[in-house]
Amino acid sequence: MRSDHSSPSAPETAAASRGGDDAARDALAPRRRSPGLVLASTSLGTLLVILLTSGLNIASPAIRSTFDAGDTAIGWVLSGYTLAFAMLSLTGGALTDRFGARRVFLVGLGVFSVFSLIAAAASTVTLVVVGTLGEGVGAALVLPSALALIQFVYQDVPGRVAWAIGIWAGANALGAALGPVLCGALVSVSSWRAMFVVVAVLAVVFALVGRPVLPLLRGGRARLDLPGLLVMVVLLGVVAFLAHDWRELSTGALAIGLAIAVFAVWLFGRVEKRSPAPMLPLSQLRDVPFSANAVVTVVGTAAFFGTLYIISMGFQDELGMTPFMAGLALLPLAGGNIVSALLAGRIIGRLGVRGAMIAGSVLVASVLVVIPLLFDHYGALVVPLALLGAGWGLLVPTTSTAGLARAQRGKEGVASGVTAGGRELGAALAAAILLPLGIRAGIWSAAAVGVVSLIVVVLGVRVHDRSGSTGRTGLGTRQD
Structure with a gap:
């Protein structure tokens, strides 16, 4: 992939691969x-x-x-x-x-x-x-x-x-x-x-x-993960719409909206479970x-x-x-x-x-x-x-x-x-x-x-960093 840097000789450092196809991120950060x-x-x-x-x-x-x-x-x-x-x-x-x-x-x-x-x-x-x-x-x-x-x-x-x-x-x-x-x-x-x-x-x-x-x-x-993205957008959209207009909706329309939201939750779980890169x-x-x-x-x-x-x-x-x-x-x-x-x-x-x-x-x-x-x-x-x-x-x-x-x-x-x-x-x-x-x-x-x-x-809520420490530390807090 082509870099956006104007000077090809600019010093760059390559970040370590995060492992796995869906986790790989190649980072270029000029010092x-x-x-x-x-x-x-x-x-x-x-x-x-x-x-x-x-x-x-x-x-x-x-x-x-x-x-x-x-x-x-x-x-x-x-x-x-x-x-x-x-x-x-x-x-x-x-x-x-x-x-x-x-x-x-x-x-x-x-x-x-x-x-x-x-x-x-x-x-x-x-x-x-x-x-x-x-x-x-x-x-x-x-x-x-x-x-x-x-x-x-x-x-x-x-x-x-x-x-x-x-x-x-x-x-x-x-x-x-x-x-x-x-x-x-x-x-x-x-x-x-x-x-x-x-x-x-x-x-x-x-x-x-x-x-x-x-x-x-x-x-x-x-x-x-386009199917997952689409289902999540639909789910959030339905929830937001129901919250915004529930007073103007009939009981039947409200029930249909809730049913769609529940179905979207179920469908999202199925889609993410089957996706090779959820x-x-x-x-x-x-x-x-x-x-x-x-x-x-x-x-x-x-x-x-x-x-x-x-x-x-x-x-x-x-x-x-x-x-x-x-x-x-x-x-x-x-x-x-x-x-x-x-x-x-x-x-x-x-x-x-x-x-x-x-x-x-x-x-x-x-x-x-x-x-x-x-x-x-x-x-x-x-x-x-x-x-x-x-x-x-x-x-x-x-x-x-x-x-x-x-x-x-x-x-x-x-x-x-x-x-x-x-x-x-x-x-x-x-x-x-x-x-x-x-x-x-x-x-x-x-x-x-x-x-x-x-x-x-x-x-x-519990917080620990990726090394497994827990409690007061959290991500990025001082450990000394």
Whole structure:
């Protein structure tokens, strides 16, 4: 396979083969390229795609006003992005393992940019939905490939993987923080169209900056498991659709949808069992700690993002804030999120991955019980919002680290896709199920979801590295 390097004489190192056709990955990483530059580039791409997850919520009232759109159409504008993101993140992970993380990362930014421009130029709300769905496809390529790149460049540096993932999680947090502020400012000063133009331009800039920095990772030699990919996309799509539109569906239609979902689960098991190169080996799914971590990713994200969506809308609808002011009002949450994410490496070093995950889950669930009681007075919300952000800032890096720690060799991209897709599925389910419940009922329901997440962490999550050590160490944490 031809290298993308401009100079054939550039010093290169060949990574050791991971063994097995579906696990083989031939990695070329020029020594002159700093792991820090790779971390910065992948973090910028991650920041951008996460930014839109929270920013669309701020822009949706303006889009509704432009097209005089109904609640269903606006619901698809809001959740279409996260639905596509969730449905295809596992596919993005499989493509990362097959074609290489660098290539998939750059293609993802390109797709994200093109569909952002489609949304910006939309003449109907339907085209806005098409644009956000396409952006979700691009984001589904960016996130798992970014995490795979980080894991590769830091895998041989003792104690640095968890630190690097903490920095990357800080980019997640910063993106979620900047989304309401930046998008709210653009909507207030210009229009919602300007928001899409700005993210399109940034995607192109980040791709151009990243191309000469990122190491070329050749994917495995095994063929893509296309049947497995197709069945998984159908399964996630049906689940997301049922969660989004279950109120409008008749009992019969709902029963048919559930039956299709159950059949898709059964079919996926059959397809993966017979595939010579399964996308997600059943042995990986039978690893209870891996699957428990995936559940925590979905459920914990639903608790956090459900609250974020509800608060963002409540600041505008109940407290009378402008989109820009609503974005600024979320800064305490963003501040706690960023600080916690940046300190996650040290916290994991002291508490272990599982201990830090428990601490984050406790913070999220306990703060959500209090927020509805204080919602009428913004000043009383500042500290709870900061603590909520801190809890989420611990959950992102710990679930990412735990997923990679339990990944089978050669399936790091898929493991990253499970984590990334789980987050977006949780956000999509939160928008569909929790947001319509209103401020108090919705946030208290999110608190109950957070308690479920905590229970799964305590009962099911265990972390060890591939050498078999357990407990406090986890993947990449310091062992000395």
